[in-house]
Amino acid sequence: MSDRTFRTGPDIAAPFPPMAQRFAAMLGRVLQRADTGAIRIDLPDGRTLKKQASGQGPSAHLAIRDWRALKKLFFGGHNGFAEAYMDGLIDMVSPTDLFHWFLANERALAGGTMGPRVGRFMQRLYHIMRPNSRRGAQRNIAYHYDLGNSFYESWLDDSMTYSSALFERMDAPLEAAQHSKYRTHADWLDLTPGMDVLEIGCGWGGFAEVAVREYGARHTGITISRAQHDFAKTRLTALGAPEAIRFQDYRDTGGLYDRIASIEMFEAIGERQWPVFFDTIRKRLKPGGMATVQVITIEEDRFKRYRGGADFIQRYIFPGGMLPSPERFQAAAEAAGLVIDKTLTFGRSYAETLRRWRDRFDAAWPRLVDLGFDERFRRMWLYYLTYCEAGFDAGSIDVAIYRLRPEPNGHPAA
Numbered sequence: 341m342s343d344r345t346f347r348t349g350p351d352i353a354a355p356f357p358p359m360a361q362r363f364a365a366m367l368g369r370v371l372q373r374a375d376t377g378a379i380r381i382d383l384p385d386g387r388t389l390k391k392q393a394s395g396q397g398p399s400a401h402l403a404i405r406d407w408r409a410l411k412k413l414f415f416g417g418h419n420g421f422a423e424a425y426m427d428g429l430i431d432m433v434s435p436t437d438l439f440h441w442f443l444a445n446e447r448a449l450a451g452g453t454m455g456p457r458v459g460r461f462m463q464r465l466y467h468i469m470r471p472n473s474r475r476g477a478q479r480n481i482a483y484h485y486d487l488g489n490s491f492y493e494s495w496l497d498d499s500m501t502y503s504s505a506l507f508e509r510m511d512a513p514l515e516a517a518q519h520s521k522y523r524t525h526a527d528w529l530d531l532t533p534g535m536d537v538l539e540i541g542c543g544w545g546g547f548a549e550v551a552v553r554e555y556g557a558r559h560t561g562i563t564i565s566r567a568q569h570d571f572a573k574t575r576l577t578a579l580g581a582p583e584a585i586r587f588q589d590y591r592d593t594g595g596l597y598d599r600i601a602s603i604e605m606f607e608a609i610g611e612r613q614w615p616v617f618f619d620t621i622r623k624r625l626k627p628g629g630m631a632t633v634q635v636i637t638i639e640e641d642r643f644k645r646y647r648g649g650a651d652f653i654q655r656y657i658f659p660g661g662m663l664p665s666p667e668r669f670q671a672a673a674e675a676a677g678l679v680i681d682k683t684l685t686f687g688r689s690y691a692e693t694l695r696r697w698r699d700r701f702d703a704a705w706p707r708l709v710d711l712g713f714d715e716r717f718r719r720m721w722l723y724y725l726t727y728c729e730a731g732f733d734a735g736s737i738d739v740a741i742y743r744l745r746p747e748p749n750g751h752p753a754a
Contacts, residue, residue, distance in 0.1 A: 439730030541605025545572030618676030
């Protein structure tokens, strides 16, 4: 998908301040480090910066509309670039192509802006100030999920699922692929009629509906999003299971369950809460019980750098969140007395899910304008969706379903 606002040629009467000349020269030198693919950058005064690397790879084209964009880039790094795009200071022919180009050249370009040195502390400070205490967690969740059910209904599929689908065929309908994902969780859990199932982070009730209607489970889904709670409550009431949805923090749950499921909620709780999350699963499972957790992961060799700052997603989309690496997810689970006995990774499915979402979001934009969302919001969400799509395509992030069981001795690992 191309940026609908992209145009060619210089801006009219674009000023050329002295500092901008220095930034443009620095940018040109950074581009020369690229060793894969091709890039073209149009500057406000009509000049063009280009680099055609010897290695084959993605091709990207962007236009800098205002010199202030360079200042944001060199002092704010990746987040500065994102802000410049959201503010309309930068246009891209295809954001996805640019992110593919950047990921292909990430190592070659390392250290090419001042953002990692100047901006990282402020980004990390912002992240630290969004803790997932009970009150903070509700605030952080509301920031993203309580944009209004009408917003999400406008572009999600009819199942109202906001997590990765599982495509058995890449040309399958999105709703069918979402249903396949839900059935995978249910089948891995060996759900049978009458089982007590706890779902930590139930969203708008997609898995709850499948568990109740198709498997006959006694489902308890919890959420701390009021918008999701109200929608899911209505949905499950129509199935004769009004008790299936609760407004509750997972840390406040009680009782015992045969099975537990959690689908892309773990990423939102923050690293400090990982031990609490896994401890809650272990404590809430009946003897012989098991759980499935679907989670987005980041490569281990990227984790330390990612952990030390606040990337675009943490700053603008999911404040307070943190992706684990597969190694750290496993270590945290084992420390709480849980073992992983089955794993499925399906990052290509998430890339396809995101492609479908951004196309649907773009098509729904006229309706979203009527709901009061502005151009900056549109750019932020398109940046978010394409940024993630490129990450899954490149393998820098992945998504997995893990099945967990308590340690045979019933105690956390030493």
